[in-house]
Amino acid sequence: MSAPTNSKLTDMGPNEAHVLAWNDRLQEWLDGDLSDADRCAVDAHLATCSICPDQLAELRELDTLLSAAAPRLSLDAAFDARLMLEVDAFDHQQRVRLRQKLEQERQQQLQSLSRHWKQSLAFVIPGVVAAAALIFALVASLDHSGLSRSLAAESAGELGHNAALYVQAAFIALIGGGIGLTVARWLSSAAD
């Protein structure tokens, strides 16, 4: 396809100022980018001017060539189908990634829970055993010192023998429970 070759304008020389002055206006006329009033003014000028009709012809020729050279580009349903396959593939990948992420989080939670239980068992069981041993030692010590027995004897005087035994057992249980609770709490905070 050849470009416009209007020889009249090629050697226009002294008329160049006139050509430049009207060039934009003529292009706007050609593009239909003028108001009715401006269009009439250009029409009137073209009817009397000896230069501008040639310039307009040149611009029109260029316009026609550029229009003809512009490819008519559009995409079809096959493109849409291919694109939607890509979209589906992306969605599938995203779902797979999401599932993997959720599974990873679940595994991390399980591992964390397992670690926590291991720590708890490692500290709490020996703690409870130690507390129990401490309670027995304390009971033996109290019995050896006769403190519990004397307290029980005092109570026996007032409440009777059976009641005194109950008071002794409750006293021992209270001390043992208090120590056990303190030790268990300390071990639990240490485990955390």
Added chain:
Amino acid sequence: MATSDTDIHDRMRAGEYREAFTLLLPRYRDKVFRLSFSMLRDRTWAEDATQDTLLRIWRALPGFAGQSALSTWIYAIAKNSCLSELRKKRPLVSIDNDAEYDAEVAGLAVTDSDDSATVSVGQLLDQLPERYRQAVTLFYMEDKSYEQTAASLGLPLGTVKALLHRARKRLVELTRESSADLTEA
């Protein structure tokens, strides 16, 4: 009934992204394709870039909060996709600077084969600075719509008109120069 951007926005607000994309696709697909072609000047390359752009749009759709017009957002993604493509091909080419226009970019273009004494329109376009050439190509592909060309390029209407005027003047000059060369030869 023709789809409008409002319909697409409504779907997106309702979280119906697939439906929104299905409406968006026929409305913007060809415009994105033409914009891509005006930058890349190769049909296959432009088609690939269009697919890439539309996939990017699909991924980004849930994040679009309407901070700009939908068309502006879509054309911006399209331009970025094409610029990435061009940079991949020619990492040192500056796309926006006319002064740095590199003749190598013209080598990327598809030009009319020419075995005659006349100069083809494609060859003349190759001699234009990138911005002029892109504006001209897009303007004529978009059925001479200043508004659509301005929207696609993300430029004010006046700027597009000025670019086109300068481009056409330059094309006329180039035509005269080539005619003179042929006459001398």
